Amino acid sequence: MKRNLMLLSIVAVAALSSTACQQLKARDNLNKGVQAYKNSKFPEAIAFFQKAVELDPSFKTTHLYLATAYMAQYIPGAESPENVRMAESAYNEFQNVLKIDPKDELATASIASLYFNQKKMDEAKEWNQKLIALNPGNKDAYYTLGVIAWTQWLIPDREARNKMNMKPEDPGPLKDKKLRDELKVKYRPLLDEGVANMQKALDIDKEYDEAMAYMNLLIRYRADLDDTEEQYKKDIEEADAWVQKALATKKIKAERKPAAGGITTESK
Numbered sequence: 001m002k003r004n005l006m007l008l009s010i011v012a013v014a015a016l017s018s019t020a021c022q023q024l025k026a027r028d029n030l031n032k033g034v035q036a037y038k039n040s041k042f043p044e045a046i047a048f049f050q051k052a053v054e055l056d057p058s059f060k061t062t063h064l065y066l067a068t069a070y071m072a073q074y075i076p077g078a079e080s081p082e083n084v085r086m087a088e089s090a091y092n093e094f095q096n097v098l099k100i101d102p103k104d105e106l107a108t109a110s111i112a113s114l115y116f117n118q119k120k121m122d123e124a125k126e127w128n129q130k131l132i133a134l135n136p137g138n139k140d141a142y143y144t145l146g147v148i149a150w151t152q153w154l155i156p157d158r159e160a161r162n163k164m165n166m167k168p169e170d171p172g173p174l175k176d177k178k179l180r181d182e183l184k185v186k187y188r189p190l191l192d193e194g195v196a197n198m199q200k201a202l203d204i205d206k207e208y209d210e211a212m213a214y215m216n217l218l219i220r221y222r223a224d225l226d227d228t229e230e231q232y233k234k235d236i237e238e239a240d241a242w243v244q245k246a247l248a249t250k251k252i253k254a255e256r257k258p259a260a261g262g263i264t265t266e267s268k
Helices: 002-038 042-055 060-073 081-100 105-117 121-134 139-163 177-204 209-225 229-256
Strands: none
Touching: 002 042, 002 060, 042 060, 060 081, 060 105, 081 105, 105 121, 105 139, 121 139, 139 177, 139 209, 177 209, 209 229
16 A cells, blocks of 8 residues: 555656756747747747747736747738738637637737737727727727727728719719718718727727827718718817827927927936
């Protein structure tokens, strides 16, 4: 009996020792991968991160680094098989992170970004909503939802204007009431939601000048669905006000930065 217990103890210690050795090797490969990544040697970094994942598949950080290395090589807009494979590999590794930690914000945000860059707007919307569920204070997720709403309306709006022989600079709303009403049913709720999300981003960061710029675009393009010229003019005035606010905010933020080489309070 004592001999059996002793054998079991030896086996257990050996297993722990083997696991610890595997983990140390995984950390070593991770560190080497980080150095390669910092030097922009992405294929080399990926090889090290892959080895680290093989050695310790339960270590979340290795999956994160491997996914990020794949994502760094993805070129938005390029449709080559290799580029598509990079996006898919990044997506799969970020999913592996979420299997270990379903509440990892970086993995969730990265998947949302991948889908947005691939112009898969419905999926990007879904993952930004998941990001907000994890962190209701994430201003960038609200901002992106607003940008998605504008992006999804941009092409239908241009096509409608072309059908009506309206130039981009011609004032709205869209002249054909029947077509305008059809588009309003489909796109007005989307645009209203986009404006609301952009406002949430601005509620979180009142100096979010990029959100101000897109608030202008959302309101300006949504105005094509207005019923009257009066309402259209009112919306354009509001859009113009957001442009001015964005420019003023950018100026304030620029003036806040110390000039290069200048004397600051800290240097004194």
